[in-house]
Amino acid sequence: MKVHPCPRNHVQEIPAAAGSALCVRCIGQAEHNLRILPVLHQESLHHLSPTPRRTNPTKVSGSRKRDHLDISVLDARHNILAILESWSGIVVEKLGRVSPDRSVPQLARFLTVNLEWITAQPPAADFADEIESIAAELRRTIDPDPSELSTLTRKCVVNDCAGTITAEPQRGGGKARSSITCSSGHSWEMREWLALRQLIERQRKSVSA
Incomplete structure (x- = not known):
């Protein structure tokens, strides 16, 4: 069987895994992202209406309470649901699977279960890129401390x-x-x-x- 390289633009050419369009590392990263997405999605709830820390409790001049919704968080949460639903729809159509519930945990679990089939398809690199992108987008909305x-x-x-x-x-x-x-x-x-x-x-x- 002819070995072809992973299409995800690695620094050096890395062969795809047997029966897959992606290399082992990319498959593992895609699986990791799918498993962490529900956690990130849930965590982002706490950032919808952020309240800044008061570094100087005695200073009130010029301070302003932020009670508005963070649109970037709303956009990120919408994007993750739309992308997971889109890829799940492809699996349902091609494999005749029962559609999962329209929730991030259920959609992510459904894609994880069918990951072997997805990563063997021609658009596998697009799938991995999009899953990585929405995970990174959610992380940016959460913006963790260096610790x-x-x-x-x-x-x-x-x-x-x-x-x-x-x-x-x-x-x-x-x-x-x-x-x-x-x-x-x-x-x-x-x-x-x-x-x-x-x-x-x-x-x-x-x-x-």
Whole structure:
């Protein structure tokens, strides 16, 4: 059987897994994103109407209570439901499955169950990209602190790299440590986090400009 490369623009050519259009790493990342989406979706509820922390309780001049809804959170929550529903509809149509309930947990679970079939189809790369995109969008609305790096995902800052940066806790030498890694193989030490985050924010601003 002819081996073809994973179509997701890795730094180096990586062969697709047997019977799949994607490599093992991309399949695993897609599964991880599907499993974390319901958690992120639920967490985003707490950010619909954000209230800033009072750093100076005695200062009231110029302060303003934010009691409005955050439209970006509403958009992110709408996007995740629409995309999961769209891909689930394809599975239902092609495989004759029973449609899942229209909720993020049910749709994500349905896609996870049928992930092997989805990743073997020609649009598998589009599926992985969209699932990764909506997970990243939800993370941006939540915007975790650096102390919560285990949930952080951002586009890699290395030129021409399509990977994502994820900070994940690791164990080594008898104590916990953390590293920042890119899904395509780039890595940074924790002491480089501040400079790295500045690069990420600069990249986001240039894209939205």
